[in-house]
Structures are given as C-alpha cells and as structure tokens.
Amino acid sequence: MSSGIWQRGEEDEGVDGFLITDIRKEVNRASKLKCNICRKKGASIGCVAPKCKRSYHFPCGTQKECIFQFMEDFRSYCWEHKPVQKFPVKESGGTSQCTICLDLVEQLPIYTVLKSPCCKNAWFHRECLQYQALSAGIFFFRCTVCNNKDKFQKEMLRMGIYIPERDASWELEENAYEDLLQCYQHCDIRRCLCKKGRDYSKPDSKWEIKRCQCCGSRGTHLACSSMKSWEQNWECMECRNILAKSGNYRKQTKRSLAASEKTDGTTCLLEEPSPKCPRQSPGSQRNILRSPKMMCQNNLSTCSHVELPASNGVRMSLSPLMSKRSWSLRKKHLRKERREVSNILKELRLQVIAKTTRLNINAENIWNSALKGFRQRNFSPTNTIEIKFTNCKSRSKTDTSAAKKHRFFQLLMLHLQNSSLFEGSSAKNLSLDFQAVKENLYFEAGKMIAVSLVHGGPSPGFFSQTLFNCLVYGPENVKPALEDVADADVAETIKMIKHANNLSSLQSAINNCYEFLAAAGCLRPITALCDKDVLVNDLLIHHVIKRIISPLESFRQGLRTLGVLEKMQMHPDAFSSILCHKPEGLSAETLCDLFTIHSSSDVNEVEGADFWMAYLQDVESGESVVTLEDILLFVTGSFSIPPAGFDPEPTIKFLHIRYPVGNRLLNCLELPITKTYEQFKNKMEFTIRNALRVERE
Numbered sequence: 001m002s003s004g005i006w007q008r009g010e011e012d013e014g015v016d017g018f019l020i021t022d023i024r025k026e027v028n029r030a031s032k033l034k035c036n037i038c039r040k041k042g043a044s045i046g047c048v049a050p051k052c053k054r055s056y057h058f059p060c061g062t063q064k065e066c067i068f069q070f071m072e073d074f075r076s077y078c079w080e081h082k083p084v085q086k087f088p089v090k091e092s093g094g095t096s097q098c099t100i101c102l103d104l105v106e107q108l109p110i111y112t113v114l115k116s117p118c119c120k121n122a123w124f125h126r127e128c129l130q131y132q133a134l135s136a137g138i139f140f141f142r143c144t145v146c147n148n149k150d151k152f153q154k155e156m157l158r159m160g161i162y163i164p165e166r167d168a169s170w171e172l173e174e175n176a177y178e179d180l181l182q183c184y185q186h187c188d189i190r191r192c193l194c195k196k197g198r199d200y201s202k203p204d205s206k207w208e209i210k211r212c213q214c215c216g217s218r219g220t221h222l223a224c225s226s227m228k229s230w231e232q233n234w235e236c237m238e239c240r241n242i243l244a245k246s247g248n249y250r251k252q253t254k255r256s257l258a259a260s261e262k263t264d265g266t267t268c269l270l271e272e273p274s275p276k277c278p279r280q281s282p283g284s285q286r287n288i289l290r291s292p293k294m295m296c297q298n299n300l301s302t303c304s305h306v307e308l309p310a311s312n313g314v315r316m317s318l319s320p321l322m323s324k325r326s327w328s329l330r331k332k333h334l335r336k337e338r339r340e341v342s343n344i345l346k347e348l349r350l351q352v353i354a355k356t357t358r359l360n361i362n363a364e365n366i367w368n369s370a371l372k373g374f375r376q377r378n379f380s381p382t383n384t385i386e387i388k389f390t391n392c393k394s395r396s397k398t399d400t401s402a403a404k405k406h407r408f409f410q411l412l413m414l415h416l417q418n419s420s421l422f423e424g425s426s427a428k429n430l431s432l433d434f435q436a437v438k439e440n441l442y443f444e445a446g447k448m449i450a451v452s453l454v455h456g457g458p459s460p461g462f463f464s465q466t467l468f469n470c471l472v473y474g475p476e477n478v479k480p481a482l483e484d485v486a487d488a489d490v491a492e493t494i495k496m497i498k499h500a501n502n503l504s505s506l507q508s509a510i511n512n513c514y515e516f517l518a519a520a521g522c523l524r525p526i527t528a529l530c531d532k533d534v535l536v537n538d539l540l541i542h543h544v545i546k547r548i549i550s551p552l553e554s555f556r557q558g559l560r561t562l563g564v565l566e567k568m569q570m571h572p573d574a575f576s577s578i579l580c581h582k583p584e585g586l587s588a589e590t591l592c593d594l595f596t597i598h599s600s601s602d603v604n605e606v607e608g609a610d611f612w613m614a615y616l617q618d619v620e621s622g623e624s625v626v627t628l629e630d631i632l633l634f635v636t637g638s639f640s641i642p643p644a645g646f647d648p649e650p651t652i653k654f655l656h657i658r659y660p661v662g663n664r665l666l667n668c669l670e671l672p673i674t675k676t677y678e679q680f681k682n683k684m685e686f687t688i689r690n691a692l693r694v695e696r697e
C-alpha cells in the first residue's frame with residue numbers, strides 16, 4: 001500500500017517482486033513523513049485524492065476508517081475522500097438483517113455497512129463480508145442472496161474488501177468430504193429379522209441393505225421387506241406417503257414396470273431414476289442427452305441450433321466416405337461460424353484498455369515464464385499485453401508488438417496441447433493431475449486460453465467435443481463415448497465388458513477387473529446381458545467426467561475471464577469451430593477476402609488487383625517459390641489468421657515503388673505497379689523470399 005514503491009522485479013526477485021533497493025528507499029522516504037492520525041513518523045501511505053496531502057500508517061488508517069483497495073494500483077483513500085456507496089433515499093434509514101450473521105444492520109451509507117450492488121434488500125456488516133471473503137477466496141466469494149459473482153466482487157473490491165486469490169478454505173481442508181463417500185447402511189424396518197444387527201449388510205444375499213430410491217436416507221434388508229434381489233423400486237414410508245399424496249405413486253410403479261421389460265418379454269436390471277425427476281424409459285433418456293433442442297431449452301435460453309454433442313458417439317471429424325459436396329458444404333459452414341466468432345471476439349476486445357502490461361517471456365521455458373507473468377500483481381486481462389522475449393536471439397528484431405504477442409500465444413497454446421493438463425491424441429479431454437489441481441493450474445490454463453482469444457492470439461483447436469459440451473452444457477448433460485478414454489488399459493477393460501456376447505463372458509470380464517470397478521463405484525450384481533450397457537455408460541461417465549470434475553470446474557472458472565465462457569454458452573456452434581478444430585490451411589480465396597484494397601486517385605488499381613489475384617492462384621497451385629503462409633508472415637508477422645482477426649485489418653496499396661513492402665505495424669502490403677504480370681511475380685518472389693530468409697538468419 002506504500003505510495004512510493006512499485007513492483008519492478010519478477011515475482012521471484014526481492015520480496016515478491018519488490019526490489020530490496022526500492023524497499024530501502026521507501027523506508028527512508030517514509031521515515032520523514034508524520035502520520036496525520038497518531039502523529040508518529042513512518043507514514044508511508046498517502047491518499048490518492050488530488051491535492052490531499054494526508055499520510056498515515058496502515059493500522060491507523062484502518063482505525064480511522066480509511067479505505068484500501070486491494071486491486072489494480074492498490075489505491076488508498078483517507079477518511080474524507082473515501083468512496084461511499086450511493087443509496088436511493090427511499091432505501092436508506094431503515095433496518096434489515098445482515099444476510100451473513102443474521103443480526104440487525106442499519107441501512108445507512110456508513111463505513112461499517114455495505115449494500116449488495118446486485119440485490120435490492122441485501123445489506124451486510126463490513127466485518128462479516130471480510131470474514132466471508134477470507135474464507136471463500138476469489139472463486140467462491142459472491143452475493144449470499146443471488147449468487148452474483150462478477151458485479152458483487154467488483155463493488156466489494158472498490159469498497160476495500162480484501163479477496164485472497166486462492167481456493168476456499170473448505171476446499172483446502174484434507175478429507176473434508178470423506179463422510180459423503182459413505183453410503184447409508186442401516187435397516188430401518190420396525191422389526192429387523194437379521195440376527196447380526198441392523199447395520200449388517202452382505203452384498204448379493206438376502207441381508208443386503210437396499211436404500212430408499214427417493215431420499216437414500218432410509219434402508220432395509222431384502223429379507224426384512226420380503227424383496228427379491230432384482231427389485232430396485234423400494235421407498236421408505238415417509239417418501240411413500242409423499243408420493244401417495246401427490247398422486248404419483250401408482251403412475252410411477254406402472255412406469256417402472258414398463259421400463260424394466262424388453263420387447264422380447266425378458267426382464268433386465270435397470271437403475272431407477274429419482275422420482276423427483278420426470279421418469280423416462282432408457283430410450284428416452286438417451287434421446288434427452290442426444291437432442292440438441294432439449295439441451296438448448298434446459299441450459300441456454302439464447303441458444304440457436306446446436307449440433308449433436310459427442311456424447312452420442314458422433315464426431316465432428318469427417319468420414320472418409322463423405323462426398324466432395326458434403327465436404328465443401330462443411331467447409332462453408334465452418335467459415336461462416338468462424339466469421340461469427342471473429343465478430344464476437346472483436347466485441348469482447350472492446351474491454352481491452354490502452355494501459356499496457358509487459359511480460360518477459362523465455363520462449364524455451366514458455367509455461368513457467370507465462371505463468372509468472374499472468375500471476376504478477378499488476379497483470380490484468382483488460383490491459384494491453386506487450387511481450388518481450390528475453391532470449392531475443394531466437395526472434396527477429398523486425399517483429400512488431402502484435403507479431404510477438406501472436407508468437408507468444410502460439411507457443412503457449414502448443415505447450416498446453418502437449419501438457420499433462422490434457423490427455424488424448426488429437427481431440428483432448430482434461431486429465432487428472434493432483435499437483436496441477438493443488439497449484440490451481442487448470443484455472444490458469446483456462447484464463448490463458450480466454451486471454452489469447454480476446455487479445456488476438458490463436459485458438460487451442462484441440463478440445464474434444466465431449467470437453468466442449470461439458471464446458472457449455474454442463475457435465476451432467478453429456479454422455480461420453482469410448483473414444484474419449486485416453487488410457488489404453490482402461491479403454492480395453494471397458495471394451496471387454498461392452499463386447500461380451502453372453503452372460504458368462506460378461507461375468508468373467510467383470511471378475512477380471514473387480515478392483516477397477518470397485519474404485520469407480522460401479523460394482524453391482526449382474527443378472528442379465530443387458531446390464532452391461534448401463535455398466536459401460538457408468539464407467540465412461542466416471543472415468544471421463546466425474547473423475548475430473550474438480551479440474552473441469554477450475555478450468556471453467558478460468559474461461560470466464562473477459563466473458564469468454566458466457567459467449568461460448570450463447571454461441572456453441574461458432575466457438576466449437578475454433579476450439580475443436582485446427583484452423584484450415586490458407587487458400588487464395590481466404591487471402592483475397594482478408595486484404596482490403598485501398599484506392600488512390602493517381603493509380604489505376606484494376607490491373608494491379610488482377611495481378612495480385614493471379615499471383616495468389618499461382619502460389620496456391622505450387623507455381624511459386626513462396627507459400628501463402630509466407631505472404632501472410634511477410635505482411636503481419638503471423639503464420640495464420642487468429643480467430644479475432646487482425647487489428648488493424650490487413651490492407652493493400654498500389655504505389656509507384658520498385659519492390660513490395662510489408663508494413664507489419666499497420667498490416668499493410670504495399671505493392672508496386674508493373675507493366676506485366678511476370679514483372680509483378682518476380683518482384684514479389686524476390687522480395688518475400690529474401691526478407692524471410694534474412695529474418696530467419
């Protein structure tokens with residue numbers, strides 16, 4: 001909070017980036033300043049209000065009700081100039097309950113009272129809010145009434161509440177949720193017949209305890225309720241009374257019987273869904289997961305048409321048998337979606353301000369240097385990012401700031417694709433890395449991807465459709481496929497169960513992987529061949545989704561940076577085209593559309609434009625020594641077109657010059673006026689080839 005010191009070093013230098021020499025200078029400066037509150041020297045903090053010359057110690061300022069903002073420039077305000085919340089006249093003057101401690105709080109614009117910016121009648125004691133913020137951390141601190149996070153945190157930071165950048169205290173506690181893993185094992189029937197007691201349970205016998213399928217908090221031995229081992233729909237007395245009063249009990253029993261019968265008359269063991277949810281047959285449950293319309297209605301109010309998620313086994317990649325016409329239509333559709341994404345990201349880019357944050361990046365250690373940069377105190381996603389490569393020998397000195405930034409994000413996305421945070425070959429899902437969870441790296445990865453997209457960097461392009469659907473629709477609405485399992489041994493185990501063609505081979509496969517099933521919580525009695533479908537589905541959901549639920553939530557929180565996740569949920573088709581697909585190769589048509597030709601009064605561009613388009617076609621067909629990527633690199637410093645497009649947009653000018661010039665600062669290609677196409681082509685190839693060769697050397 002000291003006024004005369006800045007974090008000029010890296011995070012590992014000095015004291016968290018504050019250099020020792022700077023600290024000593026600040027101590028010397030503060031030793032001459034007298035505190036306006038206690039009248040003692042050493043007052044290093046000053047009010048930021050213009051013309052205010054008050055200085056004070058931090059503890060003195062707290063006692064005098066000064067406000068310290070723990071964000072951005074860490075500003076301090078004295079008791080006279082501190083920010084005050086504005087209350088409408090009709091809202092102030094009364095009393096209400098603090099929604100944290102439930103004690104009465106006066107509705108007055110004073111230091112000890114704060115009002116929620118998102119809820120009309122939510123009032124808090126400042127002390128209660130500070131305790132909650134310290135406990136919840138940045139990921140879980142939100143309005144206790146409406147759960148709003150962004151607007152609420154912004155206002156509380158403005159009013160001097162400190163929110164630590166760490167996980168919630170209850171998430172860091174070891175074995176905090178251990179009791180949730182214990183299933184209810186107690187017979188609650190009035191007259192228990194088991195001689196070994198009400199807590200005794202032996203699986204696959206008449207003394208197995210069956211829990212109430214509605215509440216799960218009551219149980220019975222099979223023998224005590226005269227149940228058969230295959231019966232699933234047992235409800236305790238309390239739940240049965242509730243269902244009877246609601247009129248759903250008889251209908252539910254009828255549906256459960258119908259759902260458990262196959263068309264050939266055989267009975268199969270099905271796991272009954274909770275009666276609190278609409279009961280569906282197995283076929284209709286599958287349709288809910290696969291239907292894009294249902295997913296839109298349940299999750300997104302503004303969602304347009306959504307393609308079938310990968311949960312139904314359909315992949316976005318094209319079949320080898322797909323016709324040329326279908327392939328052409330598919331490419332056309334992807335281009336349309338990418339144009340839509342470009343407009344969305346340009347809209348998000350309006351949040352970026354002129355204030356710059358400089359990141360010192362070592363290209364050979366891209367992850368650690370990027371992580372250090374993103375975690376430094378003065379980093380903000382809304383600041384303009386400036387990149388300096390510390391190993392400058394590996395980069396060209398002619399690179400512009402935009403080219404360096406694009407190169408940085410390109411290396412970062414490549415590292416993430418091959419990191420331990422993701423698993424799979426080309427289409428990747430999140431992996432489970434406990435060390436990464438502990439260090440909050442999944443959040444940082446999501447944040448980096450969001451910042452890359454908005455700041456004009458490349459997109460990842462390696463998300464599996466299942467991962468994308470989990471991010472957009474929520475993991476509870478996604479059904480993974482066998483292709484999502486990256487572990488070869490696990491995939492082989494699930495395949496053995498899935499391809500078992502008779503009951504004995506199925507039971508043999510289950511016996512061979514007993515420990516795996518137990519660890520996944522999927523051990524159950526198998527009495528029919530059709531049981532394998534439910535078992536395979538549960539195993540896939542456990543391994544692909546439930547196992548990584550903590551990294552997934554952290555990753556989602558990171559993607560919320562700059563509003564990217566919200567836009568993904570509003571426009572799933574568009575974002576799927578860049579997150580699940582690599583950018584298509586450049587074509588003559590793409591470059592022709594990318595560059596806008598600026599007209600000039602003294603130059604006839606028509607013939608020059610014809611030469612330009614003819615040259616692009618020659619390059620595309622391989623009749624040139626340069627490539628389309630070389631042309632783009634020559635003008636912009638980038639090998640590919642970022643999803644957000646270039647800023648400024650690439651242009652072409654025809655001038656009376658001898659050789660073409662690539663102005664990377666303006667993304668402008670200046671082309672010479674020539675009499676023949678051969679002259680134009682020779683000048684283009686000579687200039688681009690030699691310019692790029694010099695850069696590489």
